[in-house]
Amino acid sequence: MELSQHSNMTTVVQIATFHSPFKEKFGIPRQAGIVSDLPGYISFEKPYNSPDAIRGLEDFDYIWIIWQPASHNRDTLTVRPPRLGGNKRMGVFATRSPFRPNPLCMSCVRIDHIDAETNTIHVQGADILDGTPILDIKPYIPYSDAHPEARGGFTDHTQWSLLQVNIPKEMELHLMDCNIPTDTIRQLIAQDPRPHFHHDAQRVYGMTYEGWNVKFTVDGTTAYIIGIEKRK
Numbered sequence: 001m002e003l004s005q006h007s008n009m010t011t012v013v014q015i016a017t018f019h020s021p022f023k024e025k026f027g028i029p030r031q032a033g034i035v036s037d038l039p040g041y042i043s044f045e046k047p048y049n050s051p052d053a054i055r056g057l058e059d060f061d062y063i064w065i066i067w068q069p070a071s072h073n074r075d076t077l078t079v080r081p082p083r084l085g086g087n088k089r090m091g092v093f094a095t096r097s098p099f100r101p102n103p104l105c106m107s108c109v110r111i112d113h114i115d116a117e118t119n120t121i122h123v124q125g126a127d128i129l130d131g132t133p134i135l136d137i138k139p140y141i142p143y144s145d146a147h148p149e150a151r152g153g154f155t156d157h158t159q160w161s162l163l164q165v166n167i168p169k170e171m172e173l174h175l176m177d178c179n180i181p182t183d184t185i186r187q188l189i190a191q192d193p194r195p196h197f198h199h200d201a202q203r204v205y206g207m208t209y210e211g212w213n214v215k216f217t218v219d220g221t222t223a224y225i226i227g228i229e230k231r232k
């Protein structure tokens with residue numbers, strides 16, 4: 001990817017790849033940190049897969065990931081944030097929508113641990129699709145990055161409408177047999193990953209997690225997990 005400013009050209013390179021349980025967009029949290037224990041890891045490309053590149057990172061708890069979304073729209077001026085129900089438009093620069101003039105997004109995630117043998121960074125709480133190119137990583141610095149008194153625009157006046165998630169005992173056992181963390185699945189579906197323009201009580205939705213298709217229905221404010229099958 002190349003970015004231009006006046007007559008100068010700057011080449012942006014992929015430094016790493018993000019690995020996530022999500023091979024598809026459906027079900028991915030709409031913001032980083034919402035599902036705090038959602039696992040993922042970062043593997044570096046050459047020559048950035050050297051321990052020199054991450055020396056000192058073990059002393060930080062969080063990092064910012066700058067990543068490239070799968071699609072973008074250079075002509076986008078307004079978008080419809082899911083938090084506003086998907087039916088109200090806001091200026092693209094007043095949102096964190098991945099549909100932006102340039103394919104650049106950012107996520108703040110917690111470092112779980114760093115594998116010294118492979119130089120991979122294991123994180124929790126990401127909102128990033130598997131295989132996503134990473135363009136940069138920066139440490140989160142509390143004294144400059146944290147502003148708890150700051151206004152949050154429309155997010156100050158709206159709340160996520162969380163679903164209650166009903167997981168029958170046999171489904172819990174099935175999740176355990178498939179090595180799928182029940183609490184993580186519960187948090188993910190509670191965020192209501194359905195498109196805001198398509199709520200159908202009769203429809204069976206499928207969320208792919210680590211190669212498994214977790215099927216559920218939604219009746220009112222309650223989601224019911226009804227099946228789990230291996231993704232073909």
